[in-house]
């Protein structure tokens with residue numbers, strides 16, 4: 001039997017960061033992982049998808065580079081090599097996580113954990129059971145994809161994001177069920193790799209809840225590349241026909257059927273809490289089963305914490321790791337709490353989307369008197385030089401005080417630009433503050449300054465409306 005101060009269940013971005021911080025704070029820490037260190041993000045999510053997305057962008061750029069005076073002959077894509085590159089990136093990061101854990105004196109136990117009571121965890125590995133007695137338990141077990149009845153994953157024709165990252169060729173026809181962030185990232189990526197893409201989304205816009213103006217830019221680009229997008233639509237049945245499938249879709253235009261080589265189902269994720277015995281322990285969950293905690297990440301049971309995706313949306317790696325740090329610090333007795341103002345979000349579509357704070361609609365719903373201003377990338381020197389003129393920066397602010405409430409960006413480099421906005425929101429910046437901040441020229445983030453100058457009523461590079 002192992003004894004420790006903290007046992008962290010799950011070695012994803014929430015869990016491993018929590019374990020490192022806990023050990024740094026002098027707590028004897030054990031991390032239990034049933035699959036791979038690094039969790040979903042490193043092994044099956046953020047990192048492999050962005051590796052492939054980067055290559056798909058390069059491929060498209062290379063093929064469309066004549067306008068820059070660049071002529072490549074025989075540009076071709078070696079899928080196997082691309083997959084090897086992705087695997088090497090993932091491998092390096094996973095090894096890095098393991099050495100960080102070891103270097104920080106975290107004990108790693110590979111096996112499936114279950115909660116016995118508020119201080120005991122049982123770990124099964126190779127049919128052997130081991131018990132850990134811990135003063136504190138952190139649940140960081142993440143989520144798993146939801147499967148709709150009748151469209152269950154079969155590993156070959158109906159697939160989830162994990163399989164979509166492992167394909168050995170681009171499907172001829174790819175039908176994506178669910179137009180959320182993951183579905184759209186795959187849609188853009190596989191379009192560039194040669195697939196004909198169809199997206200079926202239940203709600204009345206792609207990326208439900210996102211700023212409609214922003215979403216429109218990405219949808220337009222998808223359609224320009226040939227995608228078919230069906231909104232307010234649902235897949236009613238899937239019939240497999242050899243290696244292809246016939247999909248029946250109910251849409252506002254009526255029922256129709258579509259053939260696909262692969263169906264990627266990406267309709268949301270549910271918490272992974274099997275074996276956690278939450279009910280019998282008295283750990284509260286919400287209606288969808290996500291674990292409820294206070295701002296210290298403590299659940300309704302003393303000394304039992306939860307961090308990351310298992311606590312619910314937004315399901316983001318950077319949120320998970322911040323929560324891991326908070327939990328570790330609270331366990332160590334530090335006055336830590338989740339007191340951040342914003343959690344920036346990025347979606348690696350083409351063009352990219354990034355957002356921090358409130359959209360104009362959400363700000364109005366929250367009771368603010370709202371103004372918003374847009375600055376288009378088509379008016380930005382750096383964007384023109386890079387041939388990336390689609391999209392805009394939109395600044396949402398209080399009409400009375402100029403306080404920045406949120407910023408949405410759609411365009412190239414959006415993901416790299418949003419951190420500046422997150423800092424501005426954390427510091428309670430006004431549009432005046434953002435306009436006064438000198439930005440280096442020529443760069444994409446200048447668009448944030450330009451939009452803020454417009455918001456402050458003195459635009460330089462666009463005409464006053």
Ligand code: FAD
Pocket residue numbers: 009010011012013014015032033034035036037038039040041042044045046047049111112113114140141142143161182272274275307308309310315316317318320348
């Ligand atoms: P996870 O990473 O899911 O880790 C949970 C770990 O717990 C897993 O390793 C699992 O094996 C382990 N576990 C579960 N049950 C047990 C048990 N009983 N015993 C022992 N171990 C157990 N987020 C971003 O911020 N940016 C992105 O670009 C992004 N892209 C994504 C792309 C895809 C395709 C997907 C699927 C997700 C993406 N995400 C992205 C989301 C991101 O992966 C998650 O937010 C993040 O992984 C959450 O970390 P976590 O530690 O909470 O959970």
